[in-house]
Amino acid sequence: LAMDGGQDPDCRRCFPWEEVGERTPFNLTLRKLIKLKDLAPVQDGKALIRAEGALLSLARIKDGQEVVLLANMSDRPQAFLSQGQELVVNLANGNSIAPKGFVIFGKKAALLERKGD
16 A cells, blocks of 8 residues: 655555455554564564574563564565564564565564553
């Protein structure tokens, strides 16, 4: 969905949710991504970035809890090993990430503790 932009007031326009609908795959994935910001490791955990071949890994770790993003930066499917509970999946299934796809994993403890709890 393309959005208009520009100077004030267009730069502060709200996202047009009514145009994409409530239950579209895009909308559901976006909502899952927004919820991730509340996880303690995501907010202020130590960041580790690593690249192996076409896979980019970004991990945020805090107090033994971990959230990991694996992104396929290539034009071919890439195999990966599951690293915990899948939180958000885009263009991936089983142990394969499609071109330009990603998977975000979290340990179960990371799902339960949110910053401020």
